[in-house]
Amino acid sequence: MTTAETRALVDIPAELLPLISLPPLEVLSDARARGAECVWGGEPLSTATAIDLGEREETDGGHWFPRACRPCARRAVLVARNEHPGLCEQCADDSIICKTLRSLRALALELRR
Numbered sequence: 041m042t043t044a045e046t047r048a049l050v051d052i053p054a055e056l057l058p059l060i061s062l063p064p065l066e067v068l069s070d071a072r073a074r075g076a077e078c079v080w081g082g083e084p085l086s087t088a089t090a091i092d093l094g095e096r097e098e099t100d101g102g103h104w105f106p107r108a109c110r111p112c113a114r115r116a117v118l119v120a121r122n123e124h125p126g127l128c129e130q131c132a133d134d135s136i137i138c139k140t141l142r143s144l145r146a147l148a149l150e151l152r153r
Contacts, residue, residue, distance in 0.1 A: 050091055050110070050150055052117075056143055057094040059120040062106055065098060075107035080116065083109045091151070114151035120144055 052060070062079055063072075071077040077084055079093065090107040097103055108116065121144035125131035130138040 049088075050113070050147075052091065052093065052113075052147060053143060054094065056117075056120070056140070056147060059124065059140070059144070060093065060116045061119065062093065062096070062116075065096075065104055068104075073104045073106070075105040078109040078112050079106040080112040081109060083112075085109065110151055114148060117144060117148045117151060121148055 065073055068079065069077070069082075072079050072082060075085065075090060075092075085107050089109065091110060091113040093106040093108055093113070095103055095105055121141065124138075124141055124144060125135055128135075128138055128140065131141055135141055
């Protein structure tokens with residue numbers, strides 16, 4: 041594996057996945073819904089370059105498997121990081137001790153590499 045291939049492998053912790061907003065399934069192509077293309081940008085993905093965004097379940101019981109390219113995943117994590125303090129009671133009291141905010145910051149830094 042080359043450095044570029046190993047660099048793309050980032051595991052997003054399960055507790056952070058719900059904080060990352062995704063496009064609605066009904067507007068996505070089949071390739072984006074099954075993870076063959078970036079859920080946001082549409083770039084083709086491979087197992088070496090894809091960031092897994094977790095299996096998602098729809099209200100009808102169907103499942104889909106969004107994945108993203110590294111730059112799009114980082115942008116989405118940054119949005120989640122910026123929105124989190126306004127939704128978190130701990131952040132309102134003291135954002136420095138919020139574990140979720142620290143995890144989002146660390147993930148954004150990891151995706152920057």
